[in-house]
Amino acid sequence: MAQYDLIILGGGPAGITAGIYASRKKLKTLLITKEFLGQVGLSWRIENYPGFPKINGRDLLKLFHNHLVQNEITIQNYEEVIKIEKLKVGFKLKTKEKEYNSLAIIIATGAELKRLNIKNEERFIGKGISYCLTCDEKAFENKKVAVIGGGNTGAEAAISLLKFASEIYLLEYLDHLTCDEILKEEIENQSRIQIITNAEVLSFEGDGELKKIVYQERKTKKIHEIETAGCFIQIGVMPNTEFVKGFIDLNEKREIMSNLKTMETSHKGIFVAGDVCDFPFKQIVVAVGQGASAALSAYSYIKELNN
Amino acid sequence: MTEKVKIKIYSSPDCSYCYVVKDYLSHQGIGFEEIDLYEQPEKRQEMEEISKQKNIPVLIINDEIIIGWKKEKIDEALKKYGTI
Ligand SMILES: Cc1cc2nc3c(=O)[nH]c(=O)nc-3n(C[C@H](O)[C@H](O)[C@H](O)COP(=O)(O)OP(=O)(O)OC[C@H]3O[C@@H](n4cnc5c(N)ncnc54)[C@H](O)[C@@H]3O)c2cc1C
Numbered sequence: 145m146a147q148y149d150l151i152i153l154g155g156g157p158a159g160i161t162a163g164i165y166a167s168r169k170k171l172k173t174l175l176i177t178k179e180f181l182g183q184v185g186l187s188w189r190i191e192n193y194p195g196f197p198k199i200n201g202r203d204l205l206k207l208f209h210n211h212l213v214q215n216e217i218t219i220q221n222y223e224e225v226i227k228i229e230k231l232k233v234g235f236k237l238k239t240k241e242k243e244y245n246s247l248a249i250i251i252a253t254g255a256e257l258k259r260l261n262i263k264n265e266e267r268f269i270g271k272g273i274s275y276c277l278t279c280d281e282k283a284f285e286n287k288k289v290a291v292i293g294g295g296n297t298g299a300e301a302a303i304s305l306l307k308f309a310s311e312i313y314l315l316e317y318l319d320h321l322t323c324d325e326i327l328k329e330e331i332e333n334q335s336r337i338q339i340i341t342n343a344e345v346l347s348f349e350g351d352g353e354l355k356k357i358v359y360q361e362r363k364t365k366k367i368h369e370i371e372t373a374g375c376f377i378q379i380g381v382m383p384n385t386e387f388v389k390g391f392i393d394l395n396e397k398r399e400i401m402s403n404l405k406t407m408e409t410s411h412k413g414i415f416v417a418g419d420v421c422d423f424p425f426k427q428i429v430v431a432v433g434q435g436a437s438a439a440l441s442a443y444s445y446i447k448e449l450n451n
Numbered sequence: 452m453t454e455k456v457k458i459k460i461y462s463s464p465d466c467s468y469c470y471v472v473k474d475y476l477s478h479q480g481i482g483f484e485e486i487d488l489y490e491q492p493e494k495r496q497e498m499e500e501i502s503k504q505k506n507i508p509v510l511i512i513n514d515e516i517i518i519g520w521k522k523e524k525i526d527e528a529l530k531k532y533g534t535i
Contacts, residue, residue, distance in 0.1 A: 179475070179520070185467045202467055222475060222522060270504030270518060279466040282488070283495070283505045 147245045148174045148218075149446050150439075151237055153225050154252035154384075156182030157428045158418025160208045161435030162250045162442075167215035169443045174244060176220045176237075180209055182254045183381065183419065184428055188278050189300050193428050202278075204428070225253070226387050228414070233449075235413065247449055248413045248442045251388065251400060252435060255381035255419045255426070260292065263347035265377075272354025273375050277301045284374040286310050290357055292345055293378035299323035301376050302337050303330055311336055313370055315343040315359060340370075348375065383420045395422050407438035413449075415442050456532040458483040461498040461509040465489075468520040469508040475522065479535055 152162045155177030166173040184190075187201030196204065213219070220239070227238040234247040257275045259265060265273060274280035281304060289309040291301045294316030300323075302314045314321070314331065319341050321328050331337050342362040349356040349369075356369045383399045385392075393401045393410035399422040400409055407415045417438040418431035458476065460483055462469035476483050486494050488507065502509045502516050510517040515528040529535045 178522075179471050181467060181471050181520075185470075188465070202470065222478060224522075270502070270506040272505070274506050276466070276468060276506070279463070279468055279508070280506050282463060282465075 145243055145245055146174070146218075148172050149246065150174070150248050150250065150442050151176060151235075151244055151246040152250045152252060152439075153177070153237075154182070154254055154418070154420075155180040155209075155219075155221065156252060156254045156418060156431065157184050157205075157208060158254070158420075158431035158435040158438075159250070159252035160205075160212045161432045162252060162417055162439040163212050163217050163435075164215055165436050165439035166250075166442065167217040169439070170216075171443060171446060174218045174220065174246070175212075176223050176225055176239060176244070178224045179222060180205060183257075186257075186276060186278065187297075188304055190428065200278075228388060228391060230411070247446050248415065250407075250415045250417060250435075250438045250442055251392075251409070251420060252417045252431075252438070253384035253387075253420050254431075255383045257378075258380050258382050260345060260377055260379060262345060264350075265348060268348045268350060268354040268375075271352065272350065272373060273348065273377065275377055277304060277376055277378075280374075281305055281308055281376075284309050287373040288313070288371060289374040289376070290315060290370060290372045291376045291378060292357075293380065294318070294321035294323060294339070294341070295378070295380065296323045296327060297380075298376075298378040299327040299331055301378050303327070303334070305376075306334060306336060309336075309374070312338070313357075313372065314339050315345060315357070316341045317344060317362070318342070319363075343368075381419065381426070385420060397422070406441040407434055408441060408445075413445060415439075415445075455513075456529075456534050457511075457513055459486065459511045460484070461486045461488060461494065461502075461507055463488045463507060466507055471520045472508045472510055472525070475520075475525065479529070481529070481534055 149171040150173045152175045163175045184201045223239040229236040288311045290313040343359040345359045400416045402421045415438040417434035419426045512528040
């Protein structure tokens with residue numbers, strides 16, 4: 145079985161940065177990822193990553209990936225990690241296909257888009273409901289479309305849909321949009337985007353295809369319906385931590401608890417970076433910074449272990 | 452056996468999951484026919500009829516239809532037809 149100094153889990157901004165830093169420290173490093181995509185690959189408009197005033201996520205990820213592969217690092221793409229076990233020295237890591245050993249680990253498995261888990265959501269996936277704007281927005285040319293979620297992702301989805309949809313409803317559970325002010329301003333200036341706050345979406349209705357969204361106005365408790373052919377659900381993310389449940393300490397949001405100075409987890413020798421950790425701000429620039437910190441901490445840890 | 456496998460993907464240039472599916476097939480050394488719905492919008496209806504839904508990517512491996520990026524389902528279908 146191959147033995148590494150460090151294994152990095154995840155091929156998003158956090159994992160890739162950790163990989164660049166670790167290989168420059170000459171650690172024998174393996175990066176395992178389910179795919180090079182992550183959330184960053186789903187972003188269609190990034191305007192807050194320094195040096196790139198406007199770039200789409202896939203292009204940015206490609207640049208990150210090109211930088212990574214210029215370094216001495218082993219990459220296992222298309223493998224999913226399912227278990228970590230503690231050994232006398234170091235760890236054994238299991239994927240669906242293989243096993244690997246290492247002295248230290250960095251977990252950078254990010255997060256997955258959340259579902260609403262309400263009536264008929266499953267039934268209308270592909271029949272009006274989508275979670276992937278870049279994949280499916282064009283299917284709604286000249287149609288009415290709704291976006292659920294008034295955070296940055298939802299707000300940007302609503303703006304992007306202006307290219308195709310005739311009218312856009314932006315539904316938010318709270319009494320205000322939570323996106324950046326600059327996006328809020330852009331949305332409020334668009335007559336084709338209608339903002340509906342205090343909306344608790346209850347169900348999706350239709351026959352073969354989605355026709356209506358039913359929601360309750362949370363203050364008045366009145367039930368409303370909106371007619372729509374499409375709906376993009378953008379209500380946030382869930383950390384990818386299933387494979388470490390019971391092994392590493394998680395908080396109530398199932399994020400990995402970390403020492404933000406060292407990025408170490410509750411398990412000595414296991415570090416964490418990016419959206420999967422308990423730091424409240426989930427951004428590319430944050431993930432990148434934490435990836436670097438985790439790799440440098442892992443390097444100190446391994447050096448100490450070897451002495 | 453392998454030469455009988457017909458693989459087709461309905462995709463678009465903006466679609467992130469389409470890239471992953473295509474890259475995965477290439478990673479496995481498997482060729483495929485690509486139908487870009489931006490270049491051939493008239494094929495959207497065909498795609499919707501075959502897959503009975505609207506989302507992409509739609510991957511067709513002989514008569515197996517796989518919607519979205521689902522590695523395990525793709526592997527299953529490729530194994531079934533002896534491609535991997
Ligand atoms: C639609 C959208 C728009 C966004 N827009 C912006 C923006 O404009 N600006 C900004 O700063 N941030 C934005 N974000 C947030 C940003 O994308 C994330 O903060 C960032 O991608 C986090 O990076 P990460 O490396 O921690 O995780 P991710 O990008 O989620 O990457 C995680 C990686 O881990 C892999 N993985 C997961 N589980 C396993 C496993 N078990 N085994 C192996 N590999 C695994 C995945 O395949 C993936 O490669 C956006 C997010 C979304 C969803």
